[in-house]
Every structure is written in structure tokens, then in C-alpha cells.
Amino acid sequence: MARNWLKGAQTRYDSVVIGSGLAGMTAANMLAKAGHSVLLLEQHYNFGGLATWFKRKGGHILDISLHGFPIGMIKTCRKYWSKEIADSIVRLQGVRFDNPQFTFSTTFDKIDFTNIMRERFGVLKEVIDDFFVTAREMNFYDNLSMTTRDLFEKFFPGRTDIHRLLMEPITYANGSTLDDPAVTYGIVFSNFMDKGVYTFKGGTDALVKKMKKEMLKNGVDIRNHCLVDKILVEDKKTRGVRVNGREIESDVVLSNSSLPATIHKLTGDEHFSPEFLEEARKVRMNNSSCQVYMGIKKGEKIDYTGDLLFTSVTDEFSAKKLCDKNVTSRTFSFYYPEIRPGTNQYSIVSSTNANFEDWANLTEEEYLKEKDKLIESTLTALEKYVPDIRSKVDHVEASTPKTFKRYTMHTRGSSFGTKFEGLKISKELPEQIAGLFHTGSVGIIMSGWLGAANYGVIVSNEVDRFLRKVKSERLETVSV
Ligand SMILES: Cc1cc2nc3c(=O)[nH]c(=O)nc-3n(C[C@H](O)[C@H](O)[C@H](O)COP(=O)(O)OP(=O)(O)OC[C@H]3O[C@@H](n4cnc5c(N)ncnc54)[C@H](O)[C@@H]3O)c2cc1C
Numbered sequence: 001m002a003r004n005w006l007k008g009a010q011t012r013y014d015s016v017v018i019g020s021g022l023a024g025m026t027a028a029n030m031l032a033k034a035g036h037s038v039l040l041l042e043q044h045y046n047f048g049g050l051a052t053w054f055k056r057k058g059g060h061i062l063d064i065s066l067h068g069f070p071i072g073m074i075k076t077c078r079k080y081w082s083k084e085i086a087d088s089i090v091r092l093q094g095v096r097f098d099n100p101q102f103t104f105s106t107t108f109d110k111i112d113f114t115n116i117m118r119e120r121f122g123v124l125k126e127v128i129d130d131f132f133v134t135a136r137e138m139n140f141y142d143n144l145s146m147t148t149r150d151l152f153e154k155f156f157p158g159r160t161d162i163h164r165l166l167m168e169p170i171t172y173a174n175g176s177t178l179d180d181p182a183v184t185y186g187i188v189f190s191n192f193m194d195k196g197v198y199t200f201k202g203g204t205d206a207l208v209k210k211m212k213k214e215m216l217k218n219g220v221d222i223r224n225h226c227l228v229d230k231i232l233v234e235d236k237k238t239r240g241v242r243v244n245g246r247e248i249e250s251d252v253v254l255s256n257s258s259l260p261a262t263i264h265k266l267t268g269d270e271h272f273s274p275e276f277l278e279e280a281r282k283v284r285m286n287n288s289s290c291q292v293y294m295g296i297k298k299g300e301k302i303d304y305t306g307d308l309l310f311t312s313v314t315d316e317f318s319a320k321k322l323c324d325k326n327v328t329s330r331t332f333s334f335y336y337p338e339i340r341p342g343t344n345q346y347s348i349v350s351s352t353n354a355n356f357e358d359w360a361n362l363t364e365e366e367y368l369k370e371k372d373k374l375i376e377s378t379l380t381a382l383e384k385y386v387p388d389i390r391s392k393v394d395h396v397e398a399s400t401p402k403t404f405k406r407y408t409m410h411t412r413g414s415s416f417g418t419k420f421e422g423l424k425i426s427k428e429l430p431e432q433i434a435g436l437f438h439t440g441s442v443g444i445i446m447s448g449w450l451g452a453a454n455y456g457v458i459v460s461n462e463v464d465r466f467l468r469k470v471k472s473e474r475l476e477t478v479s480v
Pocket of ligand 1: 018019020021022023024041042043044047048049050051064065066067068069173226227228229256257258289290291351404407408409410414415416417439440441447448449450452453
């Protein structure tokens with residue numbers, strides 16, 4: 001008989017959270033801390049969403065999206081999770097670039113970038129300072145007509161080398177391009193390329209284990225293997241969810257599922273106004289990714305090659321080429337034993353941005369062939385930096401946009417949610433249906449580990465306000 005993953009679950013909660021990505025878990029934790037009853041439903045066996053890992057024979061533990069995040073994650077974890085989690089965040093020591101326009105290592109902070117731009121690229125300090133100030137002062141309510149390309153041309157006209165330095169890491173981190181609103185660049189750049197890149201000591205498995213412990217301590221009812229297939233709506237209000245064939249009642253449904261799936265699939269178009277639907281249909285998904293995971297044999301070592309290595313063989317930065325199936329640009333993440341103390345093992349993960357259509361429409365035979373080709377070309381590219389990689393590796397496998405879609409159910413396997421216009425639609429959901437909220441990677445700004453966690457905080461505050469109102473209205477009705 002199939003196992004009942006909802007055994008012991010209540011028939012009603014104040015809020016149901018669909019999905020355990022960093023946004024969903026952060027929101028669930030905050031709501032429980034605020035005194036609300038919370039049920040967190042995850043369809044996968046693991047919690048964490050894209051922030052996840054897998055294990056393979058030979059003692060390998062391979063992280064999927066833990067390459068680096070900005071310093072702000074320390075504050076977010078300390079304030080909204082625990083000191084223990086925040087204290088496990090450590091700075092990456094070296095970030096390298098290697099492409100036809102430049103090759104160097106950087107500590108990835110404002111001081112080093114300023115020096116590099118002055119000494120290597122010959123830019124005046126005043127121009128660099130002005131650029132940093134302009135990027136820092138950008139905010140959500142700014143004029144959206146200026147693109148990142150316009151911003152770069154204003155400060156560094158014709159300098160495609162500088163455009164590449166400033167853009168390539170951000171494109172890898174959130175899929176944005178030179179044609180996206182400059183405000184998205186300014187906000188992310190100021191967070192990301194200012195005080196270094198950080199990671200979690202212990203790996204994603206240790207982080208998610210700590211987060212689960214914290215949620216349980218605060219009273220969140222967490223369930224895996226629980227696929228929500230319907231958000232229940234009555235009279236323009238959420239009534240709960242249908243999960244694994246059972247209905248569970250709640251005043252709030254907070255979806256961490258993909259935005260289009262939340263609207264069109266889980267809720268249903270019939271519940272939204274035509275104007276809202278028209279705008280929602282215009283929301284573009286961000287790109288997806290391919291990765292190649294390489295586990296190094298027990299006992300073998302990799303010389304220090306930097307923590308993050310941005311490589312490219314194309315002449316100039318091109319967001320289009322970054323997604324091309326014929327890969328020309330890769331980010332290599334090197335995981336040394338210090339990152340997972342006690343394991344004494346190394347692994348390397350190569351990441352590339354990718355288009356869903358390039359992979360989704362292949363026959364099974366073509367798909368497997370293309371995956372092998374990706375693995376082979378990645379090993380060849382890595383030989384430049386780790387010449388004996390082929391003799392050191394004892395596990396290699398690849399993931400594609402189809403893999404990301406399968407495990408997270410994201411529309412088109414999107415790695416970074418939606419483009420900018422998705423943020424407005426995500427925020428407007430409760431105006432359409434009382435009690436229906438969305439959190440998770442959207443709008444470029446609210447994407448990545450830090451953006452998703454912070455958006456979880458923002459939306460949980462709105463849910464808290466809503467629930468307090470519902471509860472006080474209920475009390476008034478009872479006392480009358
Ligand atoms: C290859 C790759 C590399 C990345 N590298 C970085 C990086 O270096 N730094 C960085 O900051 N960010 C990185 N990111 C992005 C980052 O991982 C994501 O932005 C972030 O983890 C997304 O969190 P989220 O809260 O939006 O939810 P997600 O992680 O998308 O999780 C959503 C969850 O909802 C669940 N779900 C969906 N539908 C249902 C349903 N109907 N019922 C139940 N459960 C459901 C899914 O199973 C999933 O667990 C990377 C992403 C990828 C793919």
C-alpha cells in the first residue's frame with residue numbers, strides 16, 4: 001500500500017506553503033515564529049528546491065546551485081533563521097576570469113574591482129566611483145526605460161571588456177542580459193560585486209538539515225512527497241489545497257511554486273480578472289541551466305585553482321551565446337575538502353546557462369548523445385586548468401533544463417524564475433484572490449539564494465498582516 005505522507009496532518013492550518021525552496025522555507029519559518037500554524041508541502045523527497053545536492057557512489061556529495069551568494073545572506077540568516085546558520089557562511093577566497101579579453105584573479109569586492117578597472121582597464125577613479133554610487137542608488141521605483149547596456153555605455157562607452165567584467169558573473173547568477181532594466185543590474189550588482197562572494201561551510205545538505213531543524217523547533221509541520229495539484233478557491237478567497245488526493249483547509253495559501261504554474265495550473269484562470277491574466281501571460285521566464293558534476297576519486301587532490309572560475313572562448317560577452325547548446329562559456333566551481341569538513345573529498349561542478357527548447361524537443365537518443373557531448377566538451381575545457389582531470393575523476397554526470405524542470409516543476413526548467421515583469425504579478429496575487437500569495441525567484445531582483453530568501457521574508461510579513469486581520473475579524477464575529 002502507498003505510504004501516507006500526510007499521516008497525522010491536521011485538517012486545517014492558518015497557512016499552507018507550497019514548496020520548500022529558500023523562499024518557501026524562509027516564509028514558513030517566519031510565519032511559525034509569528035505564532036501561525038503552518039503546513040509546508042514539498043513534492044520532492046528533499047527539501048531546499050534548487051538549493052539541493054545529491055550523493056553518488058564513492059562518497060561524492062554534489063551541490064547543485066551552491067556556487068556563491070552575496071554577503072547579505074549572513075544578515076538574512078542571522079535575522080530570520082539562526083546564528084548557527086549565519087556563522088557557517090564563509091567567504092570564497094579566489095574568483096578567476098579567463099577569456100580572450102582578460103585573465104586574472106580577484107577577491108570580487110569593490111576595492112579590487114576599482115584597482116582592476118584603474119590599472120588594467122585604464123579607467124579614471126572618479127568614473128568608477130560614480131558608477132558604483134549610481135548602481136548603489138538604483139531602486140525598484142526608478143525609471144525602467146534605461147537598460148543595463150545604456151548604463152554601461154554611459155559610464156564605459158565602447159568598452160566591451162569592462163562590460164564583460166561587469167556583466168558575465170551577473171548573467172551566470174541570475175540570467176539577466178544587457179537588455180534588462182538597469183535597475184535590476186544596479187540592485188544585484190551592489191549586493192553581489194561589492195564585498196566578495198560567500199558560500200555555506202558544510203554544503204547545502206548541512207544547511208537544509210539546519211533549516212529543517214529550525215522549522216520543526218518553531219512548529220512548522222513539514223512534509224515531503226506531497227504534491228499539491230489544486231489551490232482551492234471560493235468566492236474570490238483561498239480555502240486551502242488539494243494534496244495527494246486530500247483537501248486541507250487554510251486561510252492562506254502561499255505558493256513557492258513557479259509563478260505561471262501557480263496562476264494557470266494550481267489556481268485556474270477562471271478565478272482571475274481578464275486584465276490580470278493578460279498581463280500574467282506576458283511574463284517571460286528566465287533561462288535554464290546545464291551542469292556537469294565531477295566527483296574526484298578518494299585520495300586524489302586538486303591543486304588550488306580558485307573557488308570560482310569564469311571561462312569563455314568567445315571574443316566578447318554575449319548573453320545569447322552563454323545559453324547556446326554549443327557551449328563557449330562555463331563557470332567552474334571547485335569544492336575543496338574544507339568546504340565539507342570531514343569528507344576529505346574534492347568535486348568540481350561546471351555550470352552554463354541554457355535554453356529549455358534546445359533540450360526539451362530532442363528524441364531520447366539525441367538527448368543522451370547531447371548530454372555525453374556536454375560532458376566530453378566540459379572535461380576538455382577543464383583540462384586547461386586541471387590537466388590530469390580525466391585520471392582523477394571517478395564520477396561524471398550532467399543535468400539539463402529537462403532535469404531542472406523534472407525536479408522542481410519550474411515552467412521551462414527556469415533556474416532563476418521570471419524576468420522583471422514577474423515581480424508585479426507575483427505581488428498582485430492577493431488583490432485577485434484573498435489569501436493567495438506567491439514567493440520565490442521572480443523579477444531578477446528577487447532571485448538567487450539571497451533574493452529568494454529575502455522575498456520569503458517580505459511576503460511572510462504580508463501574510464502575517466493578512467492573518468492577523470482574519471483572526472481579529474473572526475474573534476469579533478464570535479464575541480458579537
Ligand atoms: C544550476 C543553478 C545554479 C545556481 N547558482 C546559484 C548561485 O551560485 N547563487 C545563487 O544565489 N543562486 C543560484 N541559483 C539560483 C537559486 O538556486 C534559486 O534562485 C533559488 O534557490 C530559488 O529558490 P526559490 O525559493 O525560488 O524556490 P525553488 O528552489 O525553485 O523551489 C521551489 C520548490 O517548490 C516545489 N514545488 C513546486 N511545485 C510544487 C507543488 N505543486 N507541490 C509541492 N511542491 C512544489 C519544488 O519541488 C521546489 O522544491 C542557481 C540555480 C541553478 C539552477
